Amino acid sequence: MMEPAFGEVNQLGGVFVNGRPLPNAIRLRIVELAQLGIRPCDISRQLRVSHGCVSKILARYNETGSILPGAIGGSKPRVTTPTVVKHIRTYKQRDPGIFAWEIRDRLLADGVCDKFNLPSVSSISRILRNKIGNLSQQNQYESSKQGHPPPQPTLPYNHLYSYPTSIGAAGTKVPAPQGMPGLPGHMAMHRIWPSSHSVTDILGIRSITEQQNAEWIAHSEQLCHSAQHPSLPPSHPSVALHGVAAAPRGPL
DNA sequence: TGCGTAACGGTTGAT
DNA sequence: CCATCAACCGTTACG
Numbered sequence: 001m002m003e004p005a006f007g008e009v010n011q012l013g014g015v016f017v018n019g020r021p022l023p024n025a026i027r028l029r030i031v032e033l034a035q036l037g038i039r040p041c042d043i044s045r046q047l048r049v050s051h052g053c054v055s056k057i058l059a060r061y062n063e064t065g066s067i068l069p070g071a072i073g074g075s076k077p078r079v080t081t082p083t084v085v086k087h088i089r090t091y092k093q094r095d096p097g098i099f100a101w102e103i104r105d106r107l108l109a110d111g112v113c114d115k116f117n118l119p120s121v122s123s124i125s126r127i128l129r130n131k132i133g134n135l136s137q138q139n140q141y142e143s144s145k146q147g148h149p150p151p152q153p154t155l156p157y158n159h160l161y162s163y164p165t166s167i168g169a170a171g172t173k174v175p176a177p178q179g180m181p182g183l184p185g186h187m188a189m190h191r192i193w194p195s196s197h198s199v200t201d202i203l204g205i206r207s208i209t210e211q212q213n214a215e216w217i218a219h220s221e222q223l224c225h226s227a228q229h230p231s232l233p234p235s236h237p238s239v240a241l242h243g244v245a246a247a248p249r250g251p252l
Numbered sequence: 253t254g255c256g257t258a259a260c261g262g263t264t265g266a267t
Numbered sequence: 268c269c270a271t272c273a274a275c276c277g278t279t280a281c282g
Contacts, residue, residue: 019262039254041254051255051256054255059256073266074264074265074266074267126267
């Protein structure tokens with residue numbers, strides 16, 4: 001906890017925070033530069049991001065269509081699957097005074113779970129608290145993970161990074177999320193460049209980096225921040241975080 | 253020289 | 268409330 005305001009410096013002189021994903025703006029640019037035809041090794045040098053990272057981000061983008069990092073932390077529901085949650089909700093609705101340990105017994109008795117995937121009492125309590133709560137009439141049994149309770153969808157990361165609205169979390173290795181061909185070719189790759197500093201002179205790439213990159217990223221970061229809201233600004237950077245990625249480790 | 257990837261030290265967050 | 272621990276992170280180093 002406690003995000004260091006300043007990270008460490010890598011061999012290329014770039015700043016990074018160990019254990020944490022690169023800022024969105026940079027991830028975005030890695031992809032965009034690649035689409036402009038700039039080679040990974042040059043992107044690495046220009047952005048001062050290790051080539052290993054550039055390689056990884058690009059590879060991920062190619063297969064998921066998302067520039068976002070994968071879902072960090074947590075653990076996949078081992079026992080509290082959507083089905084189990086649904087049953088618990090039913091028990092609770094039929095007998096609001098039921099105890100967690102009674103629910104546990106019933107899950108077993110009803111064959112919903114076996115002794116190996118039977119949730120602990122504390123797990124059940126948590127489910128009652130977090131997922132069912134009022135149990136007035138929630139119907140969507142799909143509310144296991146993507147609940148959007150507050151207007152502010154739990155920020156995936158500290159504001160230091162602030163990721164673009166919609167979730168964070170790229171779904172690990174899911175090959176092709178919904179409608180996400182993941183083909184870089186389809187991209188609506190308008191010119192994302194700041195102004196008209198055409199990148200055309202790829203031969204003189206060196207002339208555009210440094211400063212312009214910094215400026216661009218700063219600008220991009222602002223967009224990312226304001227993008228916290230569902231509605232994206234019109235000038236939303238192309239490659240974008242669209243599509244995002246798959247659900248963070250599906251319920252099953 | 254470029255790049256894919258394992259090892260490494262690190263953080264996170266549901267269980 | 269706290270410990271676990273598996274998931275991910277980016278950098279480094281190797282091939």
